[in-house]
Amino acid sequence: SDSDSSAGADGDSGNGSITMGFAQVGAESGWRSANTKSIEDSAKEAGIDLKFSDAQQKQENQIKAIRSYIQQKVDVIAFSPVVETGWDTVLQEAKRANIPVILTDRAVDSEDTSLYKTFLGSDFVEEGQKAGQWLVDNAADSDVDGDGDIDVVQLEGTTGAAPAIDRGEGFADAISADPKISVIASQTGDFTRDGGKQVMESFLQSEKGIDVVFAHNDDMGLGAIEAIKAAGLTPGKDIKIITVDAVKDGMTALAAGEINYIVECNPLLGPQLMDLAEKVVAGEDVPERVVTEETTFDQEQAAEALPTREY
Ligand code: AHR
Numbered sequence: 191s192d193s194d195s196s197a198g199a200d201g202d203s204g205n206g207s208i209t210m211g212f213a214q215v216g217a218e219s220g221w222r223s224a225n226t227k228s229i230e231d232s233a234k235e236a237g238i239d240l241k242f243s244d245a246q247q248k249q250e251n252q253i254k255a256i257r258s259y260i261q262q263k264v265d266v267i268a269f270s271p272v273v274e275t276g277w278d279t280v281l282q283e284a285k286r287a288n289i290p291v292i293l294t295d296r297a298v299d300s301e302d303t304s305l306y307k308t309f310l311g312s313d314f315v316e317e318g319q320k321a322g323q324w325l326v327d328n329a330a331d332s333d334v335d336g337d338g339d340i341d342v343v344q345l346e347g348t349t350g351a352a353p354a355i356d357r358g359e360g361f362a363d364a365i366s367a368d369p370k371i372s373v374i375a376s377q378t379g380d381f382t383r384d385g386g387k388q389v390m391e392s393f394l395q396s397e398k399g400i401d402v403v404f405a406h407n408d409d410m411g412l413g414a415i416e417a418i419k420a421a422g423l424t425p426g427k428d429i430k431i432i433t434v435d436a437v438k439d440g441m442t443a444l445a446a447g448e449i450n451y452i453v454e455c456n457p458l459l460g461p462q463l464m465d466l467a468e469k470v471v472a473g474e475d476v477p478e479r480v481v482t483e484e485t486t487f488d489q490e491q492a493a494e495a496l497p498t499r500e501y
Contacts, residue, residue, distance in 0.1 A: 208471050209239040211259025213269035215296075216247040218348075218381045219409040220437035224501035225270075225295065225457035232460030238467065247272055247348065247380070253280045260287045266467045268292040270311075273350035274299035281305035290470045294463055296352040303478070307470045310462055310480040312455050314353045318360025320453045320486055321404055321432045326368050328450075332430050333370070334401045340368075343393045344376035345386050345414060347406040353455075354378070357406045357434060374400070379410040386410025390417035402430045408440030408452065415448050426450055436487055438499055444492035452492065454484040457501065 210233065214226055226242075233240035241264060245251035249272050259267050260283055267289055271277060277298045284291050285305055293309040325332060325340070332340050344361070347354030358376070365371040375397050379385030386405055393400060394417060403418075405411035411433035415425040425431055425448040433440055436454040443449045462480060469476050487495060 207237055207239055208266065208467060209241065209262075209264045210467055211241045211255070211262070211264040211267045212243070212294075213252045213255040213259070213267070214242065214244050215252075215270050215272045216244055218247055219383075219407055219435070220439055220501070221407060221409075221435045221455060221457045222381075224437060225459060227501070228458045228460035229294075229463060230460075232464045235461075236464040236468070238464055245272060249273055249276060256280050256284065260284055260289060263287070264289060265471045266290050266292065268294045268463060268467065270295040271298050271352070272296075272348065274352050274355065275350065278302065278305065292463065292466055292470065294459055295457075299352075308466055308476045308478055308480060310459055310466060310482070312353075312482045312484060314356030314455075315360040315363075317353075317434050317453045317455055317484070318357035318362075319364045320360075321357070321434060321451070322361040322364025324432060324451045324453075324486070325365060325371060325402060325404075328430075329368055329371060332402050334428060334430065335399045337399060338370065339399075340371040340401050341374045341397070341399050342371065342402040342404055343390075343397060343400050344373050345379040345389055345403065345405040345410040346376055347378065347381045347410075349378045349380075351381075353434075354381075354406055361404055373404075379405070379413065381407050381409060383409045383413040383416075386413025387417050388413070390414035391420070394418070394421045400429055402432065405431065405433045407455075408433045408435040408437050408443075408449075411449055412439055412443060415443060436492075437501055438496075441487065441492045441496050441499055444487060444489055445496055447489060450489070452487045454486060456482045456484050 243255035
């Protein structure tokens with residue numbers, strides 16, 4: 191909010207407080223909103239002056255935001271890269287300006303790991319594996335049309351984004367254990383509810399005998415539920431649904447029987463991020479990789495967890 195003020199002038203030194211520039215992906219999902227709130231709340235709590243920008247899911251906007259943080263001479267830059275590739279140039283600029291960078295939530299695909307200090311976030315491959323493993327374990331029940339095959343349609347996250355690539359890989363890896371399970375169609379819904387709904391509508395027209403939807407996040411799964419209902423089918427029964435995130439709307443649908451299984455992805459990264467930022471700015475060593483702890487939920491577990499779910 192004070193991005194026009196003279197933060198660069200008295201800047202970082204003055205009262206000893208840290209200025210962080212954070213370049214967020216956007217506001218595409220319930221997960222992202224919870225993540226943004228966590229970052230804002232914990233910056234306040236830690237007394238860190240946060241400059242925040244929303245890139246509306248566009249890499250060029252994130253690059254612009256990072257360049258402006260470099261110009262403002264912030265103490266530390268954190269960002270959640272919308273896609274994996276194409277970051278080397280801007281990260282070299284930050285390095286030349288001696289501003290440490292922390293990757294938050296999503297990784298970059300760069301050979302030069304000196305371009306960032308640490309990467310805080312989930313293991314997305316493992317999330318995809320957990321989703322696939324549930325299907326392998328529940329294969330018999332998931333052959334809804336009883337034709338002997340479990341036909342899956344996949345709603346992918348943003349093309350080129352780490353969670354889309356890795357969840358797809360992890361899922362494919364896990365289901366390869368059972369030759370009856372196969373992904374018959376796969377398309378991006380850009381991690382949004384609308385995207386999930388539209389892609390599911392077209393799958394329902396183009397594909398026969400869909401047994402299962404694997405959506406790379408809750409929002410796309412919730413969009414798919416709308417499309418399935420509009421087609422006169424019952425989500426969770428006529429078509430099984432597996433998603434990732436476990437935000438409140440997803441958990442509510444899971445507890446209501448409209449989703450069958452959710453793999454948790456924890457958006458509450460703020461406290462750990464502020465902690466890492468303080469250390470990095472103080473020149474202390476930090477681990478190269480900090481992996482978030484997460485769990486999974488079936489329908490009963492969702493009903494139990496819902497009343498105390500924060501987001
Ligand atoms: O990078 C994390 C993913 O981004 C979440 O799973 C998804 O909901 C969000 O948009």
